Amino acid sequence: MEKEIFALVGFWEIMLSIFMQWQAYTISNIKTFSVQSWILGIFLLWAGVFHGFIALIILALLTIITRAIAMPLYLGNTIRKQIYRARENKHRISTGLSILISLLLAVFGYLVYYLILAGHGQSLVSIPITLMLQGAFLIVSRSNAYSQLIGYLVMENSMFLLSFLFSELPFIIEAGIILDVLGVVVVAGLLMRVRDEDIEKEEELLG
Amino acid sequence: MIYLLPSISATLGAILSFSLFRNKHKEVSVLASFLALMFSIFLLFEPDSFTAFFYVDSLSKIFLLMISCVYLGVVIFSIGYLEHSHGHLVKSYQYFSLLDIFVGVMLFSVTLNNFGLFWVSIEGTTFATALLVASENDIAALEAAWRYIMIVSVGLTIGLVGTLFLYSSAHTLSITDLLSRQNQGSLFFLSGMLLVVGYGTKIGIFPMYTWLPDAHGKAPAPISAIFSAVLLPVSLYPLIRFFEVYQNPSLSKFAFVLGFLSVMTGSIMTLNQRLYKRLFAYSSVENMGLSLIGVSLGSYALVGTIVLIFTHAFAKSGVFMLTGNMLHELKTRKIEDVKGLIKIMPKTGLFLFFGALAVTGTPPFATFFGELLIVSKTINYYGWTVGVALFFFLVCGFLFINYRVINMVFNDETKPVSSAKESPFTFVPVIFITLAAFVILIVPIFYRFIEGVIK
Numbered sequence: 191m192e193k194e195i196f197a198l199v200g201f202w203e204i205m206l207s208i209f210m211q212w213q214a215y216t217i218s219n220i221k222t223f224s225v226q227s228w229i230l231g232i233f234l235l236w237a238g239v240f241h242g243f244i245a246l247i248i249l250a251l252l253t254i255i256t257r258a259i260a261m262p263l264y265l266g267n268t269i270r271k272q273i274y275r276a277r278e279n280k281h282r283i284s285t286g287l288s289i290l291i292s293l294l295l296a297v298f299g300y301l302v303y304y305l306i307l308a309g310h311g312q313s314l315v316s317i318p319i320t321l322m323l324q325g326a327f328l329i330v331s332r333s334n335a336y337s338q339l340i341g342y343l344v345m346e347n348s349m350f351l352l353s354f355l356f357s358e359l360p361f362i363i364e365a366g367i368i369l370d371v372l373g374v375v376v377v378a379g380l381l382m383r384v385r386d387e388d389i390e391k392e393e394e395l396l397g
Numbered sequence: 398m399i400y401l402l403p404s405i406s407a408t409l410g411a412i413l414s415f416s417l418f419r420n421k422h423k424e425v426s427v428l429a430s431f432l433a434l435m436f437s438i439f440l441l442f443e444p445d446s447f448t449a450f451f452y453v454d455s456l457s458k459i460f461l462l463m464i465s466c467v468y469l470g471v472v473i474f475s476i477g478y479l480e481h482s483h484g485h486l487v488k489s490y491q492y493f494s495l496l497d498i499f500v501g502v503m504l505f506s507v508t509l510n511n512f513g514l515f516w517v518s519i520e521g522t523t524f525a526t527a528l529l530v531a532s533e534n535d536i537a538a539l540e541a542a543w544r545y546i547m548i549v550s551v552g553l554t555i556g557l558v559g560t561l562f563l564y565s566s567a568h569t570l571s572i573t574d575l576l577s578r579q580n581q582g583s584l585f586f587l588s589g590m591l592l593v594v595g596y597g598t599k600i601g602i603f604p605m606y607t608w609l610p611d612a613h614g615k616a617p618a619p620i621s622a623i624f625s626a627v628l629l630p631v632s633l634y635p636l637i638r639f640f641e642v643y644q645n646p647s648l649s650k651f652a653f654v655l656g657f658l659s660v661m662t663g664s665i666m667t668l669n670q671r672l673y674k675r676l677f678a679y680s681s682v683e684n685m686g687l688s689l690i691g692v693s694l695g696s697y698a699l700v701g702t703i704v705l706i707f708t709h710a711f712a713k714s715g716v717f718m719l720t721g722n723m724l725h726e727l728k729t730r731k732i733e734d735v736k737g738l739i740k741i742m743p744k745t746g747l748f749l750f751f752g753a754l755a756v757t758g759t760p761p762f763a764t765f766f767g768e769l770l771i772v773s774k775t776i777n778y779y780g781w782t783v784g785v786a787l788f789f790f791l792v793c794g795f796l797f798i799n800y801r802v803i804n805m806v807f808n809d810e811t812k813p814v815s816s817a818k819e820s821p822f823t824f825v826p827v828i829f830i831t832l833a834a835f836v837i838l839i840v841p842i843f844y845r846f847i848e849g850v851i852k
Contacts, residue, residue: 306587322558329551338547345554352558356565359513363570366517367557373524374550381531381543384486 192237193314199233200317200351202226204296207324207344211288215277216336220265223340227257230347234354245361252368253350261343261375268379269336278334288331295323314355321348335382339375346371400446400453402436403461404504407468411497414490422490423476426497430469433504437465452510452572452638455846459703460507460634463710466832467626468500470825474718475619477822481725482617486534499525500623503631512570512592515635516553516560519599522628523549530616541611548608549599556595562588575642589648592639593655593689599632602689603658606682610666613678614730618721621674625681626714630706633685637692637699644695652693653779657787659686664794667801672730674720676801677713680756683794684709684764690787691771694778700844701770707843708763708836712755715829719749722826726817732801737809742819744827746806752830753802757795763836 206226210219231254238246269276283291299320307315325348328341349367353359359367410429414422440461446453475496479489487495499522506518523546531542564570566584598605613621636652663683670676684705691702722745727735738746755762768791776784 307584322554326551329547335543342547342550342554345551349554349557349561352561356561359561359564360570363511363513363517366514367520370517370520370524373521374546377524377527378543378546381527381539381546384531384534384539 192240195233195236196314196351196355197317199229200314200321202229203321203347203351204317204324207321207328208289208292210328210337210340210344211292211324211331212285214285216269216334217266217276219337219340220262220269223343224258224262226344226347227253227261230350231258234350237354245364249361249364249368252365256368256372257343257347261372264375264379265336265339268382271383278332278337282333283331288327291327291331292324295327296320299323315352318348318352318355321345321351335378339378339382343371343375399443400440400451400457400461400508401505403433403440403465404501404508406430406432406436407497407501407504411494411501414497415494419490422493426472426493427469427476429497430465430472430500433500434462434465434469437461437504447573448510449571450510450514451508453508455848456637456703457507459707459843459846460631461504463707464500464503464507464627464631467623467710467714467829470714470718470829471619471623472496474622474721474822474825475617477820478617478619478718478721478725481820482533486531486538487528492529492532495525495529496620496623499529503627506631507634510572512560512563512572512635512639514570515638516557519556519596519632519635520550520553522631523553523599526620526624526628529620530612532617532620533615537611538615541608541615545608545612548605552598552605553595555591555598559588559591559595562591572638572642580643585643586645586648589639589643589645590651593636593648593652596632596636597655597689600629600636600685600689601659601682602655602686603662603682606659606662609682610675610678613681613717614672614675618674618717618724621678621720622714622717625678625717626710629681629685630688630710633688633692633706636689637702640692640695649693649695653690653775656686656689656693657783659683659689660787660794661790662686664790664797667794667797670801671732673723673732673735673801673805674717674730676732676798677716677720677756680794680798681713683791684713684756687768687771687791690775691767694771694774696774698771698774700847701767701774703767703847704763704836704840704843705767705771708767708833709756711829711836712752712762712764712833715826715833716749716752716756718826718829719745719752719823722820722823723749725820732805735805738806740809741817744819744823748823748827748830750802750806751834752826753799755830755833757798758791759795759799761837762833763840764833766837766840 203226206222210222213219231250234250238250300316302319303316322345325341325344329338332338406429410426414425418425441458502518502521527542527546530545531538562584566582601609660683663679666679667676688702688706691698755764758764758768772784772788775787
């Protein structure tokens with residue numbers, strides 16, 4: 191039953207990340223990420239209660255507090271001060287092509303599993319790999335700093351699924367990862383407040 | 398627990414600078430860095446320690462000493478540097494707090510006995526330093542900081558996948574446990590490749606090095622100094638440990654190829670650099686590529702790597718600090734605008750020349766000895782063709798960098814010279830570059846010290 195629920199969670203995580211690809215409103219992407227994190231957090235909570243693992247329950251609560259609530263609130267608050275960034279009109283890659291590439295990445299994720307990891311018995315590993323690729327693609331397909339940061343956070347969410355699937359990392363490491371990601375988001379948020387991404391070629395960054 | 402003393406000093410320095418002693422933050426940071434250095438020297442004479450959380454051997458002690466030395470120098474130099482800089486993104490006390498906490502995390506990371514915690518601490522250094530990179534608060538600095546945080550964080554996520562695969566394969570992340578067992582299997586190998594790519598991003602290895610010239614080029618000079626001197630080697634540290642627990646010829650070849658491409662890219666890119674800080678940033682790419690080659694080859698090449706990064710730490714941090722002097726007095730970052738430095742700023746000019754010789758592996762600097770060991774092991778392992786190709790690119794780097802530096806220091810034909818005031822804190826890079834010249838004398842001690850790490 192756990193495998194079925196994992197597959198369902200993974201499916202929705204991937205669907206939501208594909209949904210992010212065609213979103214022009216950054217605030218919607220932040221909300222979508224929040225939903226993604228809620229799903230992840232509730233799944234971890236269920237697994238923790240089901241198996242009676244206190245560490246997993248704490249981890250689930252940490253995930254919900256930091257990823258599903260604090261980070262989206264912080265990013266939402268930051269973007270409200272820069273309302274001109276709330277909509278990304280020009281994607282680096284057109285929306286249609288983005289969706290097509292996203293679907294191809296899902297196939298590629300399965301191929302990576304099939305060709306490299308199939309021997310290790312975890313048939314569901316293609317789900318976090320696909321999710322990671324979707325996150326990476328969101329980073330490269332957008333120039334908006336918020337979308338790039340959300341892409342990174344999607345990649346980090348995929349890490350939690352991967353970690354759950356293989357073998358649970360020790361709690362101290364999982365907690366450390368959450369705190370690190372929180373730190374990255376806070377610092378990135380501070381930088382985004384002052385950074386202008388529409389810069390022309392900057393001489394000091396050439397070569 | 399005593400092995401945490403250097404890290405605790407730096408962390409306390411950060412907390413006190415940020416809270417109780419904001420008015421005395423410079424003094425607090427100097428004291429914290431001085432104590433960290435004293436503790437690191439003291440720990441050299443303490444026995445090795447292997448517990449569930451800590452893995453402290455001679456290699457860790459060398460890293461502790463290297464980090465602490467550069468930390469003290471950078472803190473002292475920063476005092477003078479910040480007096481000349483205005484409009485910073487972070488206030489002075491925030492700058493010193495971030496610097497202290499960043500070093501505290503690095504000092505902590507080299508004492509750990511766990512690959513998962515390595516990842517946590519290396520990623521921790523990323524967000525601790527991003528604001529320092531953006532410190533100058535102009536468009537290019539903010540863009541450089543953004544690229545730094547995004548590229549490195551995404552790269553390290555790949556390292557995290559590697560760590561997960563490692564745990565899945567071995568069911569432990571402890572160095573002690575991994576050393577006591579036979580490590581094999583395709584998942585273990587895959588984890589090794591991902592760790593090389595993941596940490597390689599932070600080390601500045603090809604093709605993930607793109608953040609490095611931007612961040613080194615735009616960060617304040619003392620931050621560029623500590624980045625190049627210790628942050629990059631500290632990011633290499635988990636890979637040194639990984640190659641200690643897992644020797645696989647295919648993985649070694651993979652790391653060698655990435656290292657070789659980094660040396661090639663680093664040396665060729667120095668040819669068309671127009672800004673002097675970016676020139677030295679590419680020199681770091683070259684040196685780190687060579688260090689990765691040494692790690693992948695093991696044996697005496699690993700000794701070469703340790704000697705190289707130790708000497709490079711002193712020389713490169715000295716060079717970057719001197720570029721800070723140049724920027725303050727000459728108000729230009731362009732190589733072509735700097736002429737006759739030896740007459741305008743004699744100490745800066747002379748030691749920039751010596752520093753450039755040191756970072757490009759000129760005898761009698763120990764970088765030469767380190768490079769020699771790595772190149773000879775390459776010839777021994779991969780044959781003359783590969784060895785000579787590697788040597789060729791090292792020579793290219795040597796020529797391109799020193800040609801530019803000699804032009805900046807000694808060529809005064811095109812512009813009339815007027816003397817500029819050198820920072821009184823110039824004594825820091827002068828001492829560092831002088832120390833780099835003396836490392837050669839302690840190489841035999843180095844060898845005896847890290848004998849246990851060499852396979």
